[in-house]
Amino acid sequence: MSKQPNIDTSPPVSDEIRKTTCYMCACRCGINVHMKGGKVAYIEGNRDHPINKGVLCAKGSAGIMQVNAPSRLRSPMKRVGPRGSGEFEEISWDEALSLATSRLAKIRKEAPEKLAFFTGRDQSQSFTSLWAQSFGTPNYAAHGGFCSVNMAAAGIYTMGGAFWEFGQPDWEHTKLLMLFGVAEDHDSNPIKMGLGKLKQRGAKVIGVNPVRSGYNAIADEWVGITPGADGLFITSLIHELLRAGKIDLDYLARYTNAPALLNSDPNDAEFGLFLRDDDGKMLVIDRNSGKPTAFDKKGVQPDLRGTLRRAGVTHKAAFHSIAETYLAPEFAPEAVAERCGIEPQTIRRIAAELARVAFDEAISLPIEWTDFRGETHSEMIGRPVSFHAMRGISAHANGFQTCRALHILQILLGSVEVPGGFRFKPPYPKPVEAHPTPHCQSNPMAPLDGPHLGFVRGPEHLALKPDGSAARIDKAFTWENPMSSHGLMHMVISNAHAGDPYKIDTLFLYMANMAWNSSMNTKSVIDMLTDRDDNGEYVIPNIIYSDAYSSEMVAYADLILPDSTYLERHDCISLLDRPICEADAAADAIRWPVIEPDRDVRGFQSVLCDLGARLGLPNFTNPDGSAKYKDYADYIVNHERKPGIGPLSAFRGDGTETGRGSVNSEQLDRYIENGGFAVTHIPDSARYYKPWNMEYQEWAVGMGLFDTPQPYLFSIYSEPMRKFQLAAEGHGERQPPDHLRKQVHDAMRPLPVWEEATDDEGGEYPLHALTQRPMAMYHSWGSQNAWLRQIHGRNPLYVPTKVWEAHGFQDGDWARVTSRSGEIVVPVAHQAALNSNTVWTWNAIGKRKGAWALDQNAPEATKGFLLNHLIDELLPPKGDGLRYSNSDPVTGQAAWFDLRVKIEKCAAPDEPQPAFSSLRSPVGKGPKNLAWKVGS
Ligand code: SF4
Numbered sequence: 061m062s063k064q065p066n067i068d069t070s071p072p073v074s075d076e077i078r079k080t081t082c083y084m085c086a087c088r089c090g091i092n093v094h095m096k097g098g099k100v101a102y103i104e105g106n107r108d109h110p111i112n113k114g115v116l117c118a119k120g121s122a123g124i125m126q127v128n129a130p131s132r133l134r135s136p137m138k139r140v141g142p143r144g145s146g147e148f149e150e151i152s153w154d155e156a157l158s159l160a161t162s163r164l165a166k167i168r169k170e171a172p173e174k175l176a177f178f179t180g181r182d183q184s185q186s187f188t189s190l191w192a193q194s195f196g197t198p199n200y201a202a203h204g205g206f207c208s209v210n211m212a213a214a215g216i217y218t219m220g221g222a223f224w225e226f227g228q229p230d231w232e233h234t235k236l237l238m239l240f241g242v243a244e245d246h247d248s249n250p251i252k253m254g255l256g257k258l259k260q261r262g263a264k265v266i267g268v269n270p271v272r273s274g275y276n277a278i279a280d281e282w283v284g285i286t287p288g289a290d291g292l293f294i295t296s297l298i299h300e301l302l303r304a305g306k307i308d309l310d311y312l313a314r315y316t317n318a319p320a321l322l323n324s325d326p327n328d329a330e331f332g333l334f335l336r337d338d339d340g341k342m343l344v345i346d347r348n349s350g351k352p353t354a355f356d357k358k359g360v361q362p363d364l365r366g367t368l369r370r371a372g373v374t375h376k377a378a379f380h381s382i383a384e385t386y387l388a389p390e391f392a393p394e395a396v397a398e399r400c401g402i403e404p405q406t407i408r409r410i411a412a413e414l415a416r417v418a419f420d421e422a423i424s425l426p427i428e429w430t431d432f433r434g435e436t437h438s439e440m441i442g443r444p445v446s447f448h449a450m451r452g453i454s455a456h457a458n459g460f461q462t463c464r465a466l467h468i469l470q471i472l473l474g475s476v477e478v479p480g481g482f483r484f485k486p487p488y489p490k491p492v493e494a495h496p497t498p499h500c501q502s503n504p505m506a507p508l509d510g511p512h513l514g515f516v517r518g519p520e521h522l523a524l525k526p527d528g529s530a531a532r533i534d535k536a537f538t539w540e541n542p543m544s545s546h547g548l549m550h551m552v553i554s555n556a557h558a559g560d561p562y563k564i565d566t567l568f569l570y571m572a573n574m575a576w577n578s579s580m581n582t583k584s585v586i587d588m589l590t591d592r593d594d595n596g597e598y599v600i601p602n603i604i605y606s607d608a609y610s611s612e613m614v615a616y617a618d619l620i621l622p623d624s625t626y627l628e629r630h631d632c633i634s635l636l637d638r639p640i641c642e643a644d645a646a647a648d649a650i651r652w653p654v655i656e657p658d659r660d661v662r663g664f665q666s667v668l669c670d671l672g673a674r675l676g677l678p679n680f681t682n683p684d685g686s687a688k689y690k691d692y693a694d695y696i697v698n699h700e701r702k703p704g705i706g707p708l709s710a711f712r713g714d715g716t717e718t719g720r721g722s723v724n725s726e727q728l729d730r731y732i733e734n735g736g737f738a739v740t741h742i743p744d745s746a747r748y749y750k751p752w753n754m755e756y757q758e759w760a761v762g763m764g765l766f767d768t769p770q771p772y773l774f775s776i777y778s779e780p781m782r783k784f785q786l787a788a789e790g791h792g793e794r795q796p797p798d799h800l801r802k803q804v805h806d807a808m809r810p811l812p813v814w815e816e817a818t819d820d821e822g823g824e825y826p827l828h829a830l831t832q833r834p835m836a837m838y839h840s841w842g843s844q845n846a847w848l849r850q851i852h853g854r855n856p857l858y859v860p861t862k863v864w865e866a867h868g869f870q871d872g873d874w875a876r877v878t879s880r881s882g883e884i885v886v887p888v889a890h891q892a893a894l895n896s897n898t899v900w901t902w903n904a905i906g907k908r909k910g911a912w913a914l915d916q917n918a919p920e921a922t923k924g925f926l927l928n929h930l931i932d933e934l935l936p937p938k939g940d941g942l943r944y945s946n947s948d949p950v951t952g953q954a955a956w957f958d959l960r961v962k963i964e965k966c967a968a969p970d971e972p973q974p975a976f977s978s979l980r981s982p983v984g985k986g987p988k989n990l991a992w993k994v995g996s
Contacts, residue, residue: 074096078654079091079092080627080654082120082626087248089106089249091104092105100655103121110645110739118847119248119836119837119842122845125848130984130986130987131609133610133623134622134659134983139618143589143603144615144979146979148982160604168196168505169505172502173531174563175568176200177195178547179203182664183631184632189513193512199564200512201513201548201549205550205953209546210453210463211223211224211449211451214460214462214467216545217492218467218778219467219471219476223450226488227482228254233423233479234263234480236264236445237263238446238447240450241452246833255275265279265281267282268285269282270286271893272284285895286399286401291458291814293407294466296411297410297469301411301414308419308443308473311471311474316776317355317779319362320377322335335352343375352368385813386811393407414473417445427440428745430754432752432754442481444481449463457817457948457958460953461812461815462812468776470482471776472776485639486765487635493772495515496513497521498513498536516542519792522794524538530561534551534552534952535561535945539797541949548945548952553589556600557591565602566603567600568604569617570606573613577906602619604618604619608625610913612908615910615979622661627653629666630728635709636707645741645742646763650728650737666691668692670691697727697728709740711724712727746759754771784808785805788808817955827898828957831901832900837904840907844913853923854905855901859891860895860899872968873965876965878963886973913981913983913984925972
């Protein structure tokens with residue numbers, strides 16, 4: 061035998077592994093960062109992590125290019141040229157923080173509301189809101205108003221939680237999953253893994269989406285619905301189920317407010333409100349006694365048909381209204397089919413399929429459990445039908461009611477919190493009553509009177525000044541958008557520019573690319589950011605911005621506070637915030653600096669600790685005036701929201717306590733040793749029926765999720781919405797102004813009824829136009845990433861076959877696309893698997909020249925485009941002299957997907973129009989080839 065060469069076929073790839081949490085999207089998978097010579101060599105998934113169990117997506121592995129991106133900001137900067145020029149001077153942190161402190165201190169002393177502090181897709185909202193509350197401004201929110209507040213708020217108002225971070229399908233048992241409008245970038249590894257399990261078991265997936273891409277491409281059935289009609293389709297499914305008697309009556313009677321007695325006298329001032337006892341508890345008719353009884357009394361059996369005449373007023377179980385509403389002929393499949401773009405027989409078949417799987421293929425787990433009425437059940441009955449939805453159905457002016465309708469559909473099937481159905485993730489489920497109401501009382505040198513954001517229960521909770529004007533710059537929680545639980549970030553710049561409801565001094569933004577893809581009507585937002593008054597001063601006087609990268613927004617700020625990247629910083633994925641829990645477990649996680657920044661940057665949250673101390677804010681200073689927290693890591697460990705409850709739930713006290721426990725100075729070390737996360741499993745008999753399962757309720761109290769058990773009923777009928785309607789009808793002390801009475805009355809229907817989202821019937825602008833983000837990118841972060849750019853570096857407008865042929869388009873053609881507010885000229889491409897009245901493109905691929913350290917000729921800057929230029933942040937005038945925001949009238953969610961356009965073939969310009977001038981890059985341009993070597 062000849063001698064073989066001695067080759068090491070498996071050399072060590074790293075000399076150390078550091079375990080932390082991915083932040084290339086919001087799924088927050090566990091990652092093992094392989095280090096070589098102190099540098100990141102590569103990233104793999106953490107097999108022990110509850111979210112991804114070792115799975116890593118393309119975005120996650122490309123994190124190495126994100127932390128080495130040429131577009132990283134390098135130092136604090138002060139603007140030296142005009143706004144928008146990109147001309148900056150690098151300054152020290154001391155100078156930057158002194159500049160910010162002197163300006164903010166003056167505001168706080170005179171009028172704290174003159175600070176508007178809004179954050180983008182960060183994951184530290186419990187911290188940033190505490191900072192804003194301590195400062196005393198009412199003007200704080202994160203980006204939920206332009207993301208998916210409709211989904212979150214509709215879920216919480218209806219059933220105490222929603223999809224995505226709040227809950228998930230029971231991947232182990234579900235047999236039929238319906239996906240509606242899922243954003244492919246957002247719901248990444250967890251849903252891919254879940255879909256993989258379904259495919260393995262032969263479960264059926266139905267995708268409802270105008271575009272057949274991503275998850276819809278692997279669905280067993282694709283329903284190419286026309287945009288904005290999801291609510292109509294869903295209510296038609298409800299109609300069919302009610303008509304066929306295929307609803308879970310026992311579930312409705314036990315766990316929902318369907319049997320609760322409603323005042324049914326249209327002449328009574330309490331018409332449409334629930335009848336309550338002296339303790340404020342809803343009354344039901346008990347089937348045992350035939351008498352009105354508190355809904356939660358031991359042994360009560362609520363009657364769905366209950367009626368009661370008391371003091372001359374008739375009260376009927378809410379179920380009567382539910383049945384009357386949805387059995388109306390307007391919801392019959394034939395009546396809705398054309399608007400939905402779905403054949404009546406398809407609607408009927410899907411309704412029958414849902415019923416068959418829910419009831420004929422019901423499952424049972426032999427697990428005993430006890431409900432809040434004291435009844436012990438020998439089994440857990442499962443309806444193995446589940447649903448999942450995201451922005452596609454919510455970013456419409458009718459999105460809130462559409463999301464409510466979807467939740468009601470799954471409740472009618474009895475498939476929420478049961479085996480095979482939709483399951484909540486701790487800290488959900490939580491009734492609306494467990495959430496704060498919004499607060500807006502602002503006084504100089506004082507903290508706000510409570511949390512900014514919350515869930516209104518009636519007009520008394522609106523954020524209005526004594527004269528009835530909006531207390532907040534974004535006009536959240538006003539009659540225009542009463543339930544705007546996440547604020548309206550997309551209205552901040554235009555309201556601040558208009559001085560409506562008042563002028564502000566400083567706009568303080570974090571991670572929000574408002575001068576580009578995060579704004580509607582980008583060009584006019586840029587004009588507002590640069591507009592000057594008669595004195596030559598900027599109309600929005602001062603803009604402070606923090607970001608890790610040289611995004612388009614950087615050029616429009618006066619002061620830049622450069623953030624660190626996700627491998628260079630501490631973060632806390634907290635149960636107080638948006639945690640990483642699973643349906644069977646509470647879980648939280650950290651990020652920690654696996655590498656040190658090689659630039660003069662600081663984690664934004666640490667900067668806020670410093671600014672808070674310099675400003676002397678309560679919660680950020682000790683009684684002697686010294687800084688309370690050295691940095692964000694110090695805050696994560698030592699902050700207590702309530703005694704014993706801090707940002708991280710595990711390794712508290714002596715290191716063995718979970719949920720509640722005193723501060724443990726070694727807590728971060730324990731998390732790092734544990735792989736960067738901690739998991740606490742829910743006991744077996746508490747895993748399902750959580751809102752009503754006393755063992756879960758007691759487990760949740762032990763975990764510090766709430767202080768006492770709080771079982772509750774799902775709100776098919778929304779009493780808070782009815783209270784707003786009553787105000788619009790002329791009842792109560794707080795009533796809407798006359799010009800909004802009709803809007804409030806129509807929008808706040810206690811049972812969701814579909815309405816067309818826009819007044820535009822499709823005459824002049826016959827096509828719907830959508831954007832979605834590709835699976836390989838998250839927000840705009842991905843298109844500066846050297847690896848991910850190779851997947852999507854440009855974006856055409858996808859055109860359906862009917863329109864393609866009608867216009868005689870050929871490959872390589874361009875089109876002029878016009879909406880009521882703007883025009884773009886872009887390349888087109890043919891897509892057959894697309895609703896025939898819809899065009900669409902990928903969002904946030906197009907970049908402005910000079911931004912993100914990209915070359916002037918980069919395809920993102922010369923071939924990519926934004927649809928945003930066509931979307932107006934205001935609706936057309938309605939003739940009353942006022943302009944209303946392009947938002948859902950319930951929550952204020954930005955109605956991105958109500959866009960209507962027309963297209964026509966045109967000559968190809970050199971690059972998509974409108975073209976913007978090049979920004980001067982404060983970080984220069986990246987090298988032609990991005991390459992380096994780690995280790996020897
Ligand atoms: S799904 Fe998101 S969090 Fe998970 S690896 Fe991919 S980018 Fe990272």
